[in-house]
Amino acid sequence: NKSQAWSALFSEPMSDLVKRYTSSVFFDKRLWLADITGSLAHADMLCHQGIINAADHASIQSGMATIRSEIEAGHFEWKLDLEDVHLNIEARLTQLVGDAGKRLHTGRSRNDQVATDVRLWLRGEIDLIGGLLTDLQKALLALADKNVDVILPGFTHLQVAQPVSFGHHMLAYVEMFSRDAERMQDVRRRVNRLPLGAAALAGTSYPLDRERVAQTLGMEGVCQNSLDAVSDRDFAIEFTAAASLAMVHISRLSEELILWMSQSFGFIDIADRFCTGSSIMPQKKNPDVPELARGKTGRVVGHLMGLITLMKGQPLAYNKDNQEDKEPLFDTVDTLKDTLRIFAEMVGGITVKPEAMERAARRGYATATDLADYMVKKGLAFRDAHEVVAHAVKTAIAKGVDLSELSLAELQAFNPQIEADVFEVLSLRGSLNARNILGGTAPAQVRLQIARHTARLA
Ligand code: ARG
Numbered sequence: 001n002k003s004q005a006w007s008a009l010f011s012e013p014m015s016d017l018v019k020r021y022t023s024s025v026f027f028d029k030r031l032w033l034a035d036i037t038g039s040l041a042h043a044d045m046l047c048h049q050g051i052i053n054a055a056d057h058a059s060i061q062s063g064m065a066t067i068r069s070e071i072e073a074g075h076f077e078w079k080l081d082l083e084d085v086h087l088n089i090e091a092r093l094t095q096l097v098g099d100a101g102k103r104l105h106t107g108r109s110r111n112d113q114v115a116t117d118v119r120l121w122l123r124g125e126i127d128l129i130g131g132l133l134t135d136l137q138k139a140l141l142a143l144a145d146k147n148v149d150v151i152l153p154g155f156t157h158l159q160v161a162q163p164v165s166f167g168h169h170m171l172a173y174v175e176m177f178s179r180d181a182e183r184m185q186d187v188r189r190r191v192n193r194l195p196l197g198a199a200a201l202a203g204t205s206y207p208l209d210r211e212r213v214a215q216t217l218g219m220e221g222v223c224q225n226s227l228d229a230v231s232d233r234d235f236a237i238e239f240t241a242a243a244s245l246a247m248v249h250i251s252r253l254s255e256e257l258i259l260w261m262s263q264s265f266g267f268i269d270i271a272d273r274f275c276t277g278s279s280i281m282p283q284k285k286n287p288d289v290p291e292l293a294r295g296k297t298g299r300v301v302g303h304l305m306g307l308i309t310l311m312k313g314q315p316l317a318y319n320k321d322n323q324e325d326k327e328p329l330f331d332t333v334d335t336l337k338d339t340l341r342i343f344a345e346m347v348g349g350i351t352v353k354p355e356a357m358e359r360a361a362r363r364g365y366a367t368a369t370d371l372a373d374y375m376v377k378k379g380l381a382f383r384d385a386h387e388v389v390a391h392a393v394k395t396a397i398a399k400g401v402d403l404s405e406l407s408l409a410e411l412q413a414f415n416p417q418i419e420a421d422v423f424e425v426l427s428l429r430g431s432l433n434a435r436n437i438l439g440g441t442a443p444a445q446v447r448l449q450i451a452r453h454t455a456r457l458a
Pocket of ligand 1: 024028084110111114318320322323324
């Protein structure tokens with residue numbers, strides 16, 4: 001059975017069922033470019049160290065170039081019999097260049113090879129994700145900038161609390177996604193280390209120059225313990241954790257967009273091209289994109305649970321369990337990238353409806369705290385002011401009016417110190433402007449934050 005790299009020891013061929021069960025080529029083939037890149041760096045070092053000669057090195061390089069163009073053209077024949085991406089490429093190389101191909105694997109195991117491939121691939125994806133997070137932040141920033149002076153009822157417990165600038169609300173998400181970008185950069189430093197040279201688990205007796213390989217591959221260093229290098233997938237787990245957090249932030253935004261677009265809120269509209277209709281109800285326009293994003297968040301968080309559970313019972317060093325790291329990792333990357341991309345576009349298709357937001361803010365007595373603060377400035381203790389305003393709100397509710405619609409005489413009945421200037425305080429805009437503190441919702445502050453983020457993202 002010549003199709004298997006270890007066949008001499010085996011007295012019977014692998015059963016077809018086992019072949020299918022153990023092979024990973026139909027999903028790990030997406031690592032092909034990382035696999036070739038890693039192999040070329042390894043071959044360059046083998047030659048530099050005098051472990052293979054220059055002729056073999058040149059053959060490996062030209063064979064890999066052929067394989068690369070075959071894969072890019074879609075002509076490469078992936079074989080289930082060859083189990084995974086690594087054996088498929090190596091077998092083809094040997095077919096193309098003969099013995100030089102057989103020398104490539106000197107001082108290497110698939111264990112350090114696959115760990116290297118996944119890290120190289122993930123590093124590239126992290127960089128793409130960083131760009132997409134920047135795009136999304138820019139889109140949110142543009143929406144914030146257009147709507148600094150639009151007043152949204154801020155909620156706690158989903159009950160109207162205090163008025164906030166719609167721009168301020170969008171900037172809250174910019175903060176979240178900027179931390180997600182930071183986390184990705186931090187994860188990247190630990191992803192970007194080289195396992196090659198660890199070989200199967202114990203290192204190798206060949207005089208490999210691991211630092212040279214790391215440098216060729218643009219990695220920040222080499223893994224310092226061979227057992228650890230081939231067996232841990234913590235870098236994939238922490239990436240998936242960072243991805244889960246980014247998805248959770250998208251999911252929270254989604255939940256708000258869905259609520260805001262509902263008839264009960266009517267705060268925003270989402271452009272038709274991001275919505276779908278109903279096959280039975282002609283009047284329907286549904287926010288499918290945010291709903292799906294909210295749903296897909298569950299899927300990514302599930303992958304995090306899958307990966308971390310995959311690791312927990314494994315003795316050192318490499319175990320085949322680790323082949324199961326790929327599908328959840330790949331799907332996490334795909335889902336996050338698609339979601340970031342579609343959100344960056346969709347945010348530009350959001351229309352805000354300021355009148356509906358202001359109406360809701362007024363209906364919820366959003367300036368009650370401002371009235372209490374006003375009384376504190378007149379000398380009342382805050383707790384007492386809180387109590388007085390609660391009575392005023394009760395009265396206003398009974399009359400079906402906003403606090404600002406009570407007459408001065410009616411207000412003075414609650415506290416004789418109240419004067420005509422109270423009506424500015426009771427206005428939504430007065431409330432907003434009053435919160436002129438670093439991180440607060442006053443439009444002046446929001447503009448400062450927009451300028452800071454714009455400079456940061458430039
Ligand atoms: N396809 C394997 C994986 O994804 C490659 C490493 C296999 N190593 C081994 N000793 N069977 O983990």
